[in-house]
Amino acid sequence: MELGLSLGDASNAFAFVDKSHKVSAKGLGFCMGLGVGIVNSREDEKLEADERDSALKDSDEMEEKKDSTDPPIQLDLLPPGPVPRKPPSSSQLIFPWPTENGNSEAGSSGHLGATARGFDVNRLPAAEDADDGAAVSSPNSTVSSFQMDFSIYRGGSGGNKRDAETSGNEVEAERASSRASDEEENGLTRKKLRLSKEQSAFLEESFKEHNTLNPKQKLALAKQLNLRPRQVEVWFQNRRARTKLKQTEVDCEYLKRCCETLTEENRRLQKELQELRALKTSHPFYMQLPATTLTMCPSCERVATTSTTPSPTTDATAATTTPIPNKASALSLTKHRFYPFSHAYAHPSAAS
């Protein structure tokens, strides 16, 4: 058994996590998985991707299989409390790609097409879409059936819902709307946009399905959320960055605790060593007994006992391998010494 720690390189962070430890995306709050044992993460991811790909019917999806690779660890950074796990109209939120349970929900969202396409303050004029690729208007695009009207959550004003909610009236939303439209009329690209709660929630749900997007998924999401593909792309980039940041914080906290545990362990062992040395000097009789050396197989972790004839010139180090009555239990430390966390500190992931 080996304990793997990773800090820094998120691409490889916790890459050793066994798939069986994968935290369910349905979990609540912030979840993190920690596995033991070193595995070839690359091969594992490839295998997982291949398995997923086998479920994909669309041959185009096959071409982009590297884009749909899930990381070995899943983080759920959603605040456990106020933010709903699903947007208010979760029954209408359909991901334009097969979900993990194998249901291709793309076709089931056809009923959404009946809703009118709402005005979005974040939506630039139609010409804006041109810079994000012609695929948006591709007649073969599969995204047209994923239309979703998010304007229904904006009080019909089309303004920033967050503004409207916090101010408690529609003036704010109106102001945001007019502000946005003013800028659009001036031909200036707005520097700062605020995604609505519903858009964020839906993106969040999407992120849980895939933390990276292939072009199709990006376009579909953008279409569905009335956003530009670039906005979806940026959101996922920032979301990954936030995940990594959060992961780093968790790692730091974990390593800190590990350090504390090791320090405590070291202190305890030093004390034990002193006691053993004191015992040796005060009870030299014990040193005349046949010494028993415990050795642990590093692979199977079995402890083998071998009796040896005590050397007349036993040095101080021998005390650590010689069983002393009432002190034999200390030998078990030789095993735990290498894994001080196994019993002293439960990793956050273990709590779930």
Added chain:
DNA sequence: GCCGACACGGTCCTTACCTCA
């Protein structure tokens, strides 16, 4: 098969804006 150019997508760092205490 090797190599250079190119496109694309990712990370990282940074900036600018917005909200809130």
Added chain:
DNA sequence: CGTGAGGTAAGGACCGTGTCG
């Protein structure tokens, strides 16, 4: 009302990878 902190959308530099000639 002004201000600083925190959150977040977005820009840009840089890098790795795949493709093509």
